[in-house]
Amino acid sequence: MSEKTVKKKDEVVIETTHPNLEIFKIDPWVKPYAEDLALRMRRYEGVRKSLLGEKGTFKEFANGHHHFGIHPFGDGWIYREWAPEAYGLYLMGDFNNWNRVSHPLTKNADGTWEIYIPGHDALTHESRVKVRVVGRNGDRDRIPLYIRKVVQDPQTHDFSGQIWSPEEVFHWTDGDFKIEQSEPPLIYEAHIGMAQEKEAVGTYKEFEEFMLPRIKAQGYNTVQLMAVMEHPYYASFGYHVSNFFAPSSWFGTPEDLKSLINKAHSMGISVLMDLVHSHTIKNFAEGINEFDGTSHQFFHHGARGYHSAWDSKLFNYGKHEVIHFLLSSIKYWLEEYHFDGFRFDGVTSMLYHDHGLGTAFDDYAKYFSLNTDIDAVTYLQFANELIKALRPDALSIAEDMSGMPGMCLPIEAGGIGFDFRLAMGVPDFWVNTLKKKDDDWSVGQLWYELTTSRPGEKRIAYVESHDQALVGDKTLIFRMADKDMYWHMNKKSPSLVIERAVALHKMIRLITISLGSEGYLNFMGNEFGHPEWIDFPREGNNWSFKHCRRLWSLADNPFLRYEDLKHFDVAMIHLMHDNALMGGGVPQPLWIDQMRKLVAYKKKDYIFIFNFHPTDPQVDFELPVNDTGGYRVIMDTDEPRFGGNGLISHEVIYEVKTLPGMKQQTGFQIYVPNRTAMVLKKVTLKD
Numbered sequence: 001m002s003e004k005t006v007k008k009k010d011e012v013v014i015e016t017t018h019p020n021l022e023i024f025k026i027d028p029w030v031k032p033y034a035e036d037l038a039l040r041m042r043r044y045e046g047v048r049k050s051l052l053g054e055k056g057t058f059k060e061f062a063n064g065h066h067h068f069g070i071h072p073f074g075d076g077w078i079y080r081e082w083a084p085e086a087y088g089l090y091l092m093g094d095f096n097n098w099n100r101v102s103h104p105l106t107k108n109a110d111g112t113w114e115i116y117i118p119g120h121d122a123l124t125h126e127s128r129v130k131v132r133v134v135g136r137n138g139d140r141d142r143i144p145l146y147i148r149k150v151v152q153d154p155q156t157h158d159f160s161g162q163i164w165s166p167e168e169v170f171h172w173t174d175g176d177f178k179i180e181q182s183e184p185p186l187i188y189e190a191h192i193g194m195a196q197e198k199e200a201v202g203t204y205k206e207f208e209e210f211m212l213p214r215i216k217a218q219g220y221n222t223v224q225l226m227a228v229m230e231h232p233y234y235a236s237f238g239y240h241v242s243n244f245f246a247p248s249s250w251f252g253t254p255e256d257l258k259s260l261i262n263k264a265h266s267m268g269i270s271v272l273m274d275l276v277h278s279h280t281i282k283n284f285a286e287g288i289n290e291f292d293g294t295s296h297q298f299f300h301h302g303a304r305g306y307h308s309a310w311d312s313k314l315f316n317y318g319k320h321e322v323i324h325f326l327l328s329s330i331k332y333w334l335e336e337y338h339f340d341g342f343r344f345d346g347v348t349s350m351l352y353h354d355h356g357l358g359t360a361f362d363d364y365a366k367y368f369s370l371n372t373d374i375d376a377v378t379y380l381q382f383a384n385e386l387i388k389a390l391r392p393d394a395l396s397i398a399e400d401m402s403g404m405p406g407m408c409l410p411i412e413a414g415g416i417g418f419d420f421r422l423a424m425g426v427p428d429f430w431v432n433t434l435k436k437k438d439d440d441w442s443v444g445q446l447w448y449e450l451t452t453s454r455p456g457e458k459r460i461a462y463v464e465s466h467d468q469a470l471v472g473d474k475t476l477i478f479r480m481a482d483k484d485m486y487w488h489m490n491k492k493s494p495s496l497v498i499e500r501a502v503a504l505h506k507m508i509r510l511i512t513i514s515l516g517s518e519g520y521l522n523f524m525g526n527e528f529g530h531p532e533w534i535d536f537p538r539e540g541n542n543w544s545f546k547h548c549r550r551l552w553s554l555a556d557n558p559f560l561r562y563e564d565l566k567h568f569d570v571a572m573i574h575l576m577h578d579n580a581l582m583g584g585g586v587p588q589p590l591w592i593d594q595m596r597k598l599v600a601y602k603k604k605d606y607i608f609i610f611n612f613h614p615t616d617p618q619v620d621f622e623l624p625v626n627d628t629g630g631y632r633v634i635m636d637t638d639e640p641r642f643g644g645n646g647l648i649s650h651e652v653i654y655e656v657k658t659l660p661g662m663k664q665q666t667g668f669q670i671y672v673p674n675r676t677a678m679v680l681k682k683v684t685l686k687d
Contacts, residue, residue: 084111135293
């Protein structure tokens, strides 16, 4: 009944017979599931040993992209492919006039195939290639699994692989860039194609030139890029990935993406990638499905290998070759493109056989049951170990709504190894709250939802997800303002509906970012209340781009309220960052009042006060702070620069004294208008 942890450079080795792991001290609720945790760690150690041997590392293991695929080799080119149950493979392309039989690959004993093509000029930069695969599912033309660029024929719309080997190698200038671990991630989530105002697909270069300065000016220190991995259907939002080593050709060239990341680093901005290893497109022509002719090459066989809600294929994480393929993808994006980490999409779907659909995770027993896919748990541990071995400063974020215990604890502590978990319950809470009448809002529930997390877990808080901006759903402000947004967002156009929406938009963001989360995320445009939903070009809208863009001109228009919301977001982000107010655990609650809809709390030398009441201001509100000195308002949601009425003074010093109505308490009296929030900072009183 012992545990021994040995740390070596670039690796984690756990020797365990029955773990007495740190997770039990951090989260005592997992103690009844000690055997399940022991199984987790035994599986981790056992599979790790079978993959790496006694002394290997994942850094050495995850090199599929260096071995497989098409590479210059000697005086020619080598092409290797893993297709264990295929009957025959034939390389074809521009180089052989698409001859389907002239270049057969030879099968090796381990199920890999290869061909050597002599001559440096046999394959040329930007020439197109495919591989003809003959298997039990027929004779199909496929895109090589490790291809690094994909192109679509403008006439036939057919996708092909493309040799990408430019003469001039991209010159990186970001060698000194590292993520500062003490800096909380303030994440600007963005979609390259939508991040412009023209009715077309935006490019990597346009994002670099226009969006990066905007993101920097707004105070965000991290950009999270969606839809980077190649996907044939633009309207999939990038989540139906087809090629795991090719950046999306929708937005430009690989060099364009490298330039974007290099520029971001020069501006002090980290770049995360939205990594989709939870599923993949089921297509044959563009994707990896049944590449060798079988359904089980990468995926579970039968119903287990298909996600009915997503109409996509599901990986078999228990298969060593699949682990190798996916881990090599992670290493490739870190090495080749200098990404600073990943937001892992669909982690909940990976962790549970039912994908978490319809499951209420209200009992720890639901995390340690036959419904849990332990192979997926092990894969995620491997992924996080690899990331830290390659880039100790890199970030990994789990998109998990289940709250799996140990998600953000180190592997050697019994965890899965992520740095952060997206607080997915927070957007759901706000949606459900806005469905209620204002008088029925529960500030107690608000406090609970925004402060509760697993022990030892760091959270990325966010108000609304990108999914809420899609057609069929509603952004937060559109839920509140509805059709009035089209008529009354002019600053001189009175509307009680808009006044409420704008006021709550600011309050909701401020309380979400400040109630203890260690990071914050915003989807582009939501910060200024973008009025248009996202409707990707499709047959149903006549392939229009009208609603698949961001109207930045609205945010920059001095006559519209969108500008007020933009200014507020900038001030809020800078307030939280410049004063180191992110994280720090649950703030000290000072006042939570359901009847008056008041919430007040203290973080360091700062006090946050919120009055969510729809009609009642609080005059001479007595706030006990049990402190000395005085406080002064440094920011509030009612400031004129944010479209407010300027009812709150920033000049008054609120001296802490014995409160008239609470003789045993010290604090101060303050005017708190309804539907406003304010931040006060402690000041030194003059004699």
